[in-house]
Amino acid sequence: MDLALSPDDIRFRDEVRAFLEANLTPDTRRAENLTTGFTSDPEVGLAFHRALAAKGWSVPSWPVEYGGTGWTPVQSYIFDSECARFGAPVFNGAGQRMVGPVIMKFGTEAQKKKYLPRIVSGDDIWAQGYSEPGSGSDLASLKTRAVSDGDDYLVTGQKIWTTFAHRSNRLFGLVRTSTEGKRQDGITFLLFDMDMPGITVRPIVGNGGDHEFNEVFFDNVRVPKANRVGEENKGWEVAKYLLEFERGGALQAGRVRAQYVKLVELVRARCPDDPDVAHRLAALGTDLDAMEMIDISVLSALQSGANPGPVSSLLKLRWSQVRQDISELAVDALGPDALRFVPERPLYETLQLPPDEEEMLATTPRYLNYRAYTILGGTSEIQTGILARAWLGL
């Protein structure tokens, strides 16, 4: 038993590093560093995505036949960790990690042909329409109605927390096609174009000042039935598969470590002799090491063909908490300077300051936005409930 990478993995890592050195411009890295929300602006992410696509790396987790890489789990982990270390943009996860795999598994040939290549190339940016004002953790209670009208559905209702709907050209979502029987049995999975008549988007600005979330209103939107993924009233099965992917992309130690390094640098610059901060910084480091070791245990199990068990909820619980804790200590390390606030976005355009002052101004928005980490993608309470069933048989 050991923690050593194989010589092949080291060669692969060096190849990834060389690619990142060559393709991540200082401007992109700075812009990504000053992105205080969860995903990169298309202006920041797209150029890098196209560079990845040219290398064949834009959808690494996909099967080779759809443009993926065929990497081992360890290689994917190395790639993700190196991208995080270099500060690469986080771009269009909804396309790559959510709807893409769903279309591969449940979609028609026509849907695969139409949509998948445009995710690979970066031509389509997707948004996720799941939550509704009355349906958050209790997603199966959703009410947005789709009524059959010949070859189309007419969709009326409202979605909320729709990340990047204002910058996406496509949206996938769950709609109600039946009110008979079990709630889960009347749900259907549909693909929308954002320019369909009847769709309007209203921004929701987060406490950190970033506009990432939206409300999306559907007023008699005509959607061809050819845009349905899976059977009518079988959308819950599709949705569950997608959520597995949402959580399954959860080996996050590389990203969390990149965030932690920023904190270490901030502490070193701001309050290197504060014993309370040093204590908390060290405790967080041990949390992060434990988290990364759990990630690596999952990798090792996958590599050897063993079942890693019901770990995705454990991983989500821990990385969301550690990310919040890091963002919180960063605010405390700044002290009253954490109150300085620049409301304009994007920060990479607004600010023209020395790097440490720019980092200072990104810290509080990050802290405020990151409160959502323990809510999005299944709240910590929901994850804990899942673990109570899986681990304890309760």
Added chain:
Amino acid sequence: MDLQYDSSHAILRETAERFLAERYGYRTFRAIAGSEAGFSREMWAEFAGLGWLGLPFAEDDGGLGGGAVEVAILMEAFGRALVIEPYLSSVVLGGGLVAALGDKAQRADILPALAEGRRILAVANDERAPTKATPRAGGYALAGAKAAVVGAGAADTLLVPARLPSGGAGVFVVPRNAAGLTVRPYRTVDGGRAADVDLNDVAVPAAALLGGNETADAAIAAALDRAVAASCADAVGAIAAMVAATVAYAKTRVQFGQPIAKFQVIQHRLVNLRVHEEEARASCLLATLSLDGAAERRVRAVSGAKAKIGRNSRFVAQNAIQTHGAIGTTEELALGAYAKRLMAFEMLYGSTREHLRRYGALIADPKLAGDGLLLEPAV
């Protein structure tokens, strides 16, 4: 990278758990802890028969050639079963120092006897007053005072690190009955035994210095880290036992007409206990697999694990007791014995606070903080 246990590991784990389930447990623990000696020579002889007392030593030294993973598996089983015999202090730390520093004659003198259970060591490392070794004709004179010497009462031989005039440290083999050596044993809260040790001009021959090595600081630190990692595995066993007992209790304890595990507030606490166990297990494995690597990596992994598991162990102990209600605060259940074992874990071989400081001094460097845990292949 490979974190999968193989079949020989599984056999060791099953053998240890089966033997200890049959022969040890809370009742046995209480009887042994309450005895005059505070450990069982019969049990010790059985451990010798199973090969456990020689597990970490090279076959040439009369051992089984086990590595850090094997020691961790055994220690976890000891923690789970409340084994109170001085395995960590005598075999892992004491034997570890002799194996690392001793010359051929010293290893031949001590290690086979240790493996056969004929000899017991204790290591007097923590200091109440600086301990110095002054050269004199044919040997050294040792003077100083040591604290928290685990297992000193049971030991026939003490290993005493002491500072030499050159500034380096050496480790001296001192018979328990040496003139000028005073051992004042006391009970510890977990049922164990420790001692204050005074060295008042204790004369030892030159051959008492392990390996004749007067600059053994790095080797001492490495041996201590090995012991700390083993203590982490013991703590993981105790944590796992407490979590399992608490889950089982919550499923059977009925209040308001249903098992308390039906209540969401209890369910979430039980999950939280398991999360703390999983984290502790992961930290422990990191420490275990880092013992043979570069010193900086080793220190980061071992002190990080000691601090993390220390913090998690306190959470588990307190919340396991709370979930049990009043009975959890008593000696009626084994639960309290585990809680006290974890208290001892937190304080010995460098406290949670001390290890967090040691870890923090390294991690404050952004370069090291940015290094992930996967390593370059060994050259």
